[in-house]
Amino acid sequence: MKILVTGGAGFIGSNIADAFINDRHKVIIVDDLSSGKKENLNNKAKFFNVDIRDKNRLSNLFKKEKIDVICHHAAQIDVRKSVSDPVLDAGINVLGTINLMENAKAFKVKKIIFASSGGTIYGECGKSAPDENYIPRPDSPYGITKHSAELYLQYYSKLFGISFTSLRYANVFGPRQDPQGEAGVVAIFSNRMLNSETVVIYGDGEQKRDYVFVKDVVKANILALHNGNSEIINIGTEKAISVNELFKSMADILDYKLKPMHKPKRTGELLKSFLNADKAKKVLGWEPIYDFKEGLRQTIDYFRSVNSK
Numbered sequence: 001m002k003i004l005v006t007g008g009a010g011f012i013g014s015n016i017a018d019a020f021i022n023d024r025h026k027v028i029i030v031d032d033l034s035s036g037k038k039e040n041l042n043n044k045a046k047f048f049n050v051d052i053r054d055k056n057r058l059s060n061l062f063k064k065e066k067i068d069v070i071c072h073h074a075a076q077i078d079v080r081k082s083v084s085d086p087v088l089d090a091g092i093n094v095l096g097t098i099n100l101m102e103n104a105k106a107f108k109v110k111k112i113i114f115a116s117s118g119g120t121i122y123g124e125c126g127k128s129a130p131d132e133n134y135i136p137r138p139d140s141p142y143g144i145t146k147h148s149a150e151l152y153l154q155y156y157s158k159l160f161g162i163s164f165t166s167l168r169y170a171n172v173f174g175p176r177q178d179p180q181g182e183a184g185v186v187a188i189f190s191n192r193m194l195n196s197e198t199v200v201i202y203g204d205g206e207q208k209r210d211y212v213f214v215k216d217v218v219k220a221n222i223l224a225l226h227n228g229n230s231e232i233i234n235i236g237t238e239k240a241i242s243v244n245e246l247f248k249s250m251a252d253i254l255d256y257k258l259k260p261m262h263k264p265k266r267t268g269e270l271l272k273s274f275l276n277a278d279k280a281k282k283v284l285g286w287e288p289i290y291d292f293k294e295g296l297r298q299t300i301d302y303f304r305s306v307n308s309k
Contacts, residue, residue: 001225002026002066006052006100007073008045009036011176011184012115012169012217016071018042019218028065030058031074040176052096062103070100070112071221075146079120080266082142093145094152101156111163113224114153117146118168118234118275119209125240129210131276132168132232139270150232157230165228167220170236170275174214174295175302186211186296189247190303193256203265205244210236210274213295216288223284236275237288250296 003020007013008029013036020027027045030052041047046065050057052074075093076082082089097114104112120143122130138144153164177187192199212235220235247260280286290298 001068003069004028004067005071006030009040013073014040015214015218016221062107068110073115079140079142082140086141089141090145094148097149104162105160114166116166116168119171119273121147124270125272129238129274129276163229165224166232168234170210170212172217173211174299189250190300193254194307199260201260202263206242208240208242208272212236213290216290220286223286228283233280234275234277236277238277240274
């Protein structure tokens with residue numbers, strides 16, 4: 001199978017591209033390297049430095065490569081950036097996705113797997129983890145664009161028969177996450193702890209998130225190649241872990257003794273976000289395999305190896 005991975009030089013996309021290649025699929029990677037890194041690229045993939053909004057170059061690529069499946073991870077992922085520049089956010093996350101779907105329609109692509117965001121689409125969570133029937137309540141332009149892209153996927157599926165699986169990720173962490181980014185608290189903490197620097201926690205640290213390891217997310221994408229057609233599916237652990245708990249777990253692994261510095265909470269930050277993953281078990285046959293602390297150890301080992309170079 002020939003699979004186009006957009007954002008394939010990024011954190012999640014590059015891990016997925018590696019897995020597809022290991023399963024002997026032919027992989028085409030499209031990434032404009034605005035946040036992705038060349039060192040993440042698999043040398044067995046064919047790479048194109050292309051912006052998904054570029055109509056001519058993307059159309060020429062589809063015409064040449066005869067794509068079977070699109071695994072769409074290229075995105076503007078910074079929530080704060082989406083607030084400060086919603087036009088940019090919508091241009092990449094909505095118009096870029098429409099550009100891909102127009103090419104999928106024109107060149108008879110069989111399916112698109114879409115990286116959506118359960119961590120932002122549902123908004124503030126209550127006592128129970130929301131399932132896919134929960135009414136979306138995104139609190140940021142980023143969450144709005146991810147939900148809008150899903151609606152376009154449904155449109156293209158209904159009118160043109162392009163199958164899709166939208167995977168609504170919880171907070172993904174693991175090797176290759178960018179410690180300079182806004183969304184990667186595990187990567188940020190790893191880098192600071194390994195360099196014996198003070199860790200910053202915003203607010204009281206009781207904000208809770210559903211942390212899912214990247215290798216489990218990779219498995220969900222592999223399963224979605226042949227399952228979950230025209231479905232929206234949560235990918236998470238159903239566990240809400242606070243920033244304080246995360247800090248303690250990582251400090252224990254690294255024997256890190258410094259106390260965190262608390263700064264004022266960030267405006268608009270969710271207090272609690274976690275996902276019900278029952279549908280993933282039923283439809284994809286997926287459930288998280290990696291224990292949270294094992295995922296942390298593998299992530300810390302990765303950053304330790306990077307810092308030692």
